[in-house]
Amino acid sequence: MTVEDVPVVDRPATAAPGTGQAMTETLEDYTLRFAPRSYRRWTSGVVGASALGGIAYMADFSIGAGIGLTHGTANALLAILVAAAVIFVTGFPLAYYGARYNIDLDLITRGSGFGYYGSVLTSVIFASFTFIFFATEGSIMAQGLRFALGVPLWLGYLVSTVVIIPMVIYGMKALAKLQSWTNPLWLTLMVVPLAFLVLKDPDSVRRWLTYEGSAGSGVSTAAVMLGAGVCLSLMGQIGEQIDYLRFMPPKTESNKRSWWASVVLAGPGWVLFGALKQAIGVFMAVYILGAVGSAAAVEPIEQFTGVFRQMMPSWMIVPLALMLVVLSQVKINVTNAYSGSLAWTNSFTRVTRRYPGRLVFVLINLSFSLILMEADMFSFLNNVLSFYSNCAIAWVVTVATDIGVNKYLLKLSPQRPEFRRGMLYAVNPVGVVSFLASSVVSIYIYFGLFGTTLQPYSPLAAIVIAAVLTPLLAIVTRGRFYLRRTDDGIDEPLLDGDGNPNAARFECQVCGQTYERPDVLASAAGGIICSLCLSTDRTGLHVLPVQSV
Known part of the structure; x- marks a missing residue:
């Protein structure tokens, strides 16, 4: 025809x-x-800057602080580096496919080993990522409102949820403007106080580097892997980066340098900024530990208030700290709400063949987030993230391996992405089995069902199982279940x-x-x-x- x-x-x-x-x-x-x-009228630089604006979240400071206070600075920094390396390597092929072929991570996943309906599993995983992190950021904003204005936590949770709704219903055009306009202010509030603190008190760096944590056991492989497991829960962030990168302009000879720079920095490169924030979180927690105690030292509002106190009049401290926390929460949670609504809509439409509209799922996603906040998820944040990270790792590593190995090395998976109904099989065992095996086994390890010695290594198990099974199953099935x-x-x-x-x-x-x-x-x-x-x-x-x- x-x-x-x-x-x-x-x-x-x-x-x-x-x-x-x-x-x-x-x-x-x-x-x-x-x-x-x-529709893709933005330059590479605008898309990249908008995508990076979405990583302004404060959870990195809490994650870093939690790891550092428990395991010490040396173990925390090694854990952050290990996680960053894994996230960068696995995120690169996904970001490239999203930007090159202008599709989101769910559409990439369909044709990268999961099948048309098989990727519903990973859409639910990604949607869970968005409302878990929305709840994390909303909790941080509520802490800021309580600290600065005396607002009860339950009301702060509600305010931090409702304020996002009008900002997220307008899609990419509104999000791009919001991120671009607020980036300079956010960077100023973030960088200037920390630079001032280090210059004023150089010995703070020594205290930070020598801090041994509550365990006080020195450098330990187990501690590094436990910390890395928490950091690796952020692997799902690449999906939110791709929700921006799918609007990249066509790659041509004239724009290839700026195109690649934006894809690398705003794609897998997000983790470089995330790792830096986690390390800063350790630094600030150690710095203010004696003043506020270990429980409050993981709260970003306490961290930045402690830093601001060293450089400005008392009347400016709380308003500026609150501004930073609220600005960061809004910047990331509009992305969390937007990406979550896409993931839920994708799953619902394929399963039911009905399309109720994306706004319905914005409200559903925010409802889940509000429930988690009211349940005080923030108090056991690292436990939630450690458990969740096994599923996120299994998904991202499976898709990345299918692209890097099955498509380009073994050539058993079609290089050109396919996402349309009727072109794909309903379920492809290559991705689905690899993902399920990696998730289930690593979660069993995490809960100690294979012994306490292996327990810290559940993230490593998730990576290895997904990376090995994905090409192995492609070879066994000879790639027959990719294209219908x-x-x-x-x-x-x-x-x-x-x-x-x-x-x-x-x-x-x-x-x-x-x-x-x-x-x-x-x-x-x-x-x-x-x-x-x-x-x-x-x-x-x-x-x-x-x-x-």
Whole structure:
């Protein structure tokens, strides 16, 4: 079938109910689909800066402080470095695919070993990441409101949740402006006080480096791995970075340097900034430990108040510390709410073939977050993150291994990403089995079911199992469960001469809108259909049959 042969027809009786609503809402943020070139008008630098604005969260300071106070500075810094190295290496192929092919991490996961329905598992994992970290940041903001204004914690939790709703409903355009405009102020409030403190009290660096923690056991492999397990819970952050990077402009000869710089820094490079904040969290906790005690030393509002007290009049301390905490919470939680709504919408639409609208899942995600905050999740934050990190590691390492090894080394997984219904098998055992085995075994290890000696090494087990099983299963299955079809019924190539997604436009016979080439395929009922209308087709009449060998 050629482009000229495709008939354009009126919406048939078999059109999916609610398709018009889906089409209207996704024109803003392309919730469940490829982000077209016609929408991606930002430069590489703007997209990169917006993505980095999303890592302004304060949880890094609490994570670093918690690890440092327990295991000492040396173990904490080694744990942070180990986790950062793993996150960078595994995040690179994911960020590249998101930016190059303009799809989010769920769409990448579908064609990287999981299948069309198999990636629902990882969408739920990612959605959990967003509301766990929303609750973490919301708790930090509530602590700031209580410290500065005397607001009860329960009310602070509610305020920190409700204030995000109007900011997140407008999608990427609003988020890009918010992040870009607030980055300079956030950096100033963050960097200047710390630089002043080190210059004023150089001995604080020595006290920080020699602090041995409450355990006081010196450098220990077990302590390093326990700390790294907490830090590795942040692996899911690459999904939020990709929610920005999918709007990168096409990579060309003229912009390739800025394109690569933005992808690397705002993709896996986020962890460089995150690791620095964790190390600073250890430093500030050690610095103010004697003044506020170990319990409060992990709270960012206490940390920055202690630092500000050394450099400015007393009347400025609390307002500036509160401004920093609130600004950081807003910057990251608009991203948490946005990304979480995408993940829930993706899962719900595929399973039910109904699209209720992204705003519904913004509210659902925030409700989960509020419940966690009211349950005082912050008091046992490191335990929650240590448990959760096993699932996040299993997912990210599986997808990264499929891209790096199965696609480029073994060539058993198709290099060109595929996410459309009917083109993929429902479930691909390569990714699903690897992910489940890695998650289950590492969680068993974490809870000590294989003995206390192995218990600290659950993150390492998750990495090794996923990295080994993913290529092994691809070899055993000979890559048979990746693609249900290789021909989508349209002769126009998916990629242009530069390897970027083809910008040629086609009209969907169901919703009547035009979409770019990667987002459409032939309908079994005749004509062309877009990927979202196909996802919501409850009759199955538009789904192409299995391609004969």
